[in-house]
Amino acid sequence: MAKQKLKRVDLIFSKDCSCKDILAKALKRPKEEIVKDLINSGLKGRGGAGFPTGLKWKMAMEEKGSKKYVICNADEGEPGTFKDREILDQVGLKVLGGMALASYVTDAREGFIYLRHEYRFLIPKLEMMLEKFHIWMEEFDIDFHVELFMGSGAYVCGEETSLIESMEGKRGEPRNKPPYPTNQGYLGKPTVVNNVETLVYTLMIMHIGSDKFKSMGFEGSTGSKLFSISGDTPKPGIYELELGMTLHQFVSEFGDNDAKAVQVGGASGFCVPRKRFKETHIGYQGGLKGFSLPTGGSMMIFNSSRSMYNVLHNYLEFFEEESCGQCTPCRVGCQQLLKGIEAVKRGEKSQKYLDDLLRLAETMKLTAKCGLGQSVGNSFSSIVENFREEMIY
């Protein structure tokens, strides 16, 4: 197999730029210009959902009201994703720089880093960074204060409205939308919630310019992103790559020559079988021929030694436990999907029951209250449809 090397990008972790200088320069520009730049760059949320960042900031900017908030979503919980932890560890100040930028644009005076419970070892380091950052803010004469907020270990709190509920001291459960956080978020005030990586990109776009950012990737999926690569690969780790590569290119470089499937986007993402590697691009939907799959960064490679039944079983156990339990499709649906594939495997239900479960997964996509329940069907359907015989025998 010819190994065409994928181009590395070095924006997130690059140290040959001064976060403080970029910020100093950006904070002298009119807010509208910053928003315009972000919209022009095509940057979309790097947490996985892919909402245009510039638009989000614009919406919060246009909201009236004296109190607004900026929240950095560092509740990195998607199985197979481990990039945010590295960002906070290596270049935390850049994250704070992005938050300062968001606060400048939206007029927020307070910010929070919602830190995943398991990442509490980062607290001392982050506190040191915060100290430095607050001195900068003073120097810039900007009234913006950031605090750490520790999550309590629920996966669903990565969903922004659950995250906000949990910050308000309530059960981590998604809210009804609308209203969206940019309209009524934390304590009912306009709130920008951005992923760790997204915030760094906003700062780096100020540095390199939106046109240069846009020149990477492809229409609708511009720029680069961090990938957390794991599974059957000789070189697991975090890589910053341009969006738009095909899974064939990806596997040629990172696979072990025996990849039978790649799970794109973690447990809530899609499983792509080998026969589809060539036609599947990594990026947001639309823009390119063939399939485009978004990802929060998780890329799990499975080789022929893996049982896809076990993979799916593992995901479903995860969802059965991590559903908040609030809405029917997700709470009961996850249990039914899990118990359903077990029953088929044991021969207690016929193989045709898989079709009932596929229909159920479709209903969950349509009716669940939040992104968690809506995306359980992604991995379920893509695994069951592509590896049906492994489910049965």
Next chain:
Amino acid sequence: MAKKMIKLKIDGKEIAVPEGTTLLEAAKMEDVKIPTLCYHQDLCVAGNCRVCVVEVDGWRTLPAACATPSMEGMVVYTNSPKVRKARKDVLALLVSEHSTQCTTCYRSTNCELQDLAAEYNIDNEIYINLLKNRTFTVDQSSWAIEKDETKCIRCQRCVRACAELQKVNALDVINKGADMKIATFFDTVMSDVVCVNCGQCINHCPTGALTERRYIDEVWEAIGDPTKHVIIQTAPAVRVALGETLGYEPGVRVTGKMVTALKHLGFDSVLDTDFSADLTIMEEAHELLDRLKRKLVDGEDISLPMTTSCSPGWIKFIEHMYPDYLDHVSSCKSPQQMFGAIAKTYYAQKRKLDPKDIVCVSVMPCSAKKFEAKRMEMNDSGMQDVDLVMTTRELGHMIRQSGINFKAIPESDYDKFMGESSGAAVIFGATGGVMEAALRTAYEVVTGREVPFDGLNITPVRGTEGIREASVKLENVLPEYSYLEGINLRVAIAHGLTNAAQVMDDIIIGESPYHFIEIMACPGGCIGGGGQPIPTNDEIRRKRTEAIYTEDEKKVIRKSHENPEVIQLYKDFLGEPLGEVSHKLLHTKYIRRERV
């Protein structure tokens, strides 16, 4: 300012609705019924059952109609194939985690899940039964409320009722995922938590997960025991709601038929809690005047405002939440307990019965009354004063079990003694009623004249506002009440414990300008009680209230102090209000309770 109108299309029909109208409400305006489970008019929107999903052109998912505002240009389908399939699936999922022992369920034929499962023809076998191989409990620890986890659909209506209407928060959600369930603090049994037994959770439960603890069989057993003299008292709010359990529209008064039916059931005497409501007014009005005198004339440190004590949900609430303020509560027992104490003393003497042979049954709009009857203090007759307490719903069951054709039976009057009552007693059933009854008597005691309101209807204390206030100026008073001359008697009314808490908080910060406050635990007062027919909502509460006031107007006697049986009781037995015998039998003490 008129709200902005939003144009949208529902099932092909163009409509315009005020901004902020949800799709569910918009559909309802067009007479399109969208099924719901977690939605209840009384409560905030949850959007968690997902039964009300609809299809919207251009939307990737099916939004919940209850939680989605109408938006300009929306094209909505409430009954498309996609919607029907999704709803059916959601219902099948709920059924798969629900005990489908409908044949033996107390809520059978009055269950929202059962109705929808039938409507959508749900196949019980599609999905795997999730109750198998798991342990669930039925909590029967409380005297008032039973909680059956196997029937819970996790809609959280009980949680919201307990928090929003009552500010009690006895029920909440615990755990997540498959283990998520409704539970008490630390999953303690219901009898040991801060629960006031009001039963609003029961009344808002769409299924049989929360029900009252039932005493139907015990009542039948007592009736069937020839050695027992079984008497029944009926609370004011029962007569305007019982009909709903027997096929009548809300708001129909069935007093006379109910009395006939109770006689058919075999009670030895069919009596009225309204009688003891009149008695309560006598004691409570005099207690208020006594408190005012001791404060104004004697300069004693007397707690004012005084609050009513008829509602056992309210009593347990203040015992838990404001134990330092218990001396604000009138020491009068509730009408149910006054009745029991008199029944096993004076009534027994008069009827030449051994009080041990009397079984005192009551039918109440309330579940907290079940707890109240079991309180240690409530045995001043020398034994438990009230033996068995049923809800309006339980009586409906008994009447259906008896085979009586309720609609066909004639009306009859209550038995004597303790069957006579005034209109003032009837209105105890509605919020503001106790206040109105008390004012009709207190004003006349003080001034010698009737209250200065047209037809004795003290309309300022009536209504549905959560907290209301009114005042009556006392002028030209009788000589013995000269200390009240010129005083503007200020009163307030609160219903629903969330409102009660607000009134109490004003007392705590010393900003309560009132002399007397009526507090009822349940929204609407007893007509909206936790023991009333399900459903109960604003519209139904309004109809029951109208019926209560009509009942009052039809009464010949409108004032408690004119009830001839009450007058006779004081003459023969009690002496005077607040007298020694009254004090022993009709007044009580309260308990300081913990907050956790």
